[in-house]
Amino acid sequence: MSGHTDNEIVIKAPLDLVWDMTNDLESWPQLFSEYASVEIMKREGDTTTFRLTMHPDENGMVWSWVSERETDRTARTVWARRVETGPFAYMNIRWEYEETPDGTLMRWTQDFEMKPDAPVDDPGMTDHINRNSKIQMGLIRDKVEQRAREMERA
Numbered sequence: 673m674s675g676h677t678d679n680e681i682v683i684k685a686p687l688d689l690v691w692d693m694t695n696d697l698e699s700w701p702q703l704f705s706e707y708a709s710v711e712i713m714k715r716e717g718d719t720t721t722f723r724l725t726m727h728p729d730e731n732g733m734v735w736s737w738v739s740e741r742e743t744d745r746t747a748r749t750v751w752a753r754r755v756e757t758g759p760f761a762y763m764n765i766r767w768e769y770e771e772t773p774d775g776t777l778m779r780w781t782q783d784f785e786m787k788p789d790a791p792v793d794d795p796g797m798t799d800h801i802n803r804n805s806k807i808q809m810g811l812i813r814d815k816v817e818q819r820a821r822e823m824e825r826a
Contacts, residue, residue: 680777694812735758
């Protein structure tokens with residue numbers, strides 16, 4: 673079995689601003705509410721290997737893992753995968769950006785499978801990712817739109 677999620681949001685801001693803010697890994701702790709820190713381990717061309725560390729969960733557990741992320745600005749697409757998979761057998765994420773009349777559509781597609789001994793199964797993680805993606809996308813939208821308004825006034 674495996675899990676799949678597909679979430680999207682329209683951000684009322686130019687594609688270049690959405691791209692720049694969401695692909696500035698060092699700023700992710702300010703952009704996402706769940707990340708405590710990002711450590712860049714290696715950059716090679718458009719590929720970055722980095723460690724993400726989350727804020728402690730409700731049980732005080734701090735989750736951390738290494739991911740690899742490859743950006744393709746021309747195709748307006750980012751591919752990411754967990755290198756240290758933790759409770760996942762695998763986790764692959766695709767970010768897509770598209771200009772629309774209302775702003776920039778940002779879409780996250782995630783494909784994954786949980787390990788048999790993981791604390792949650794595939795359907796449970798699918799539900800968690802879908803709930804959390806909506807929260808994080810809303811936060812990102814608000815921060816990018818605020819920056820766009822500030823740039824218009826400047």
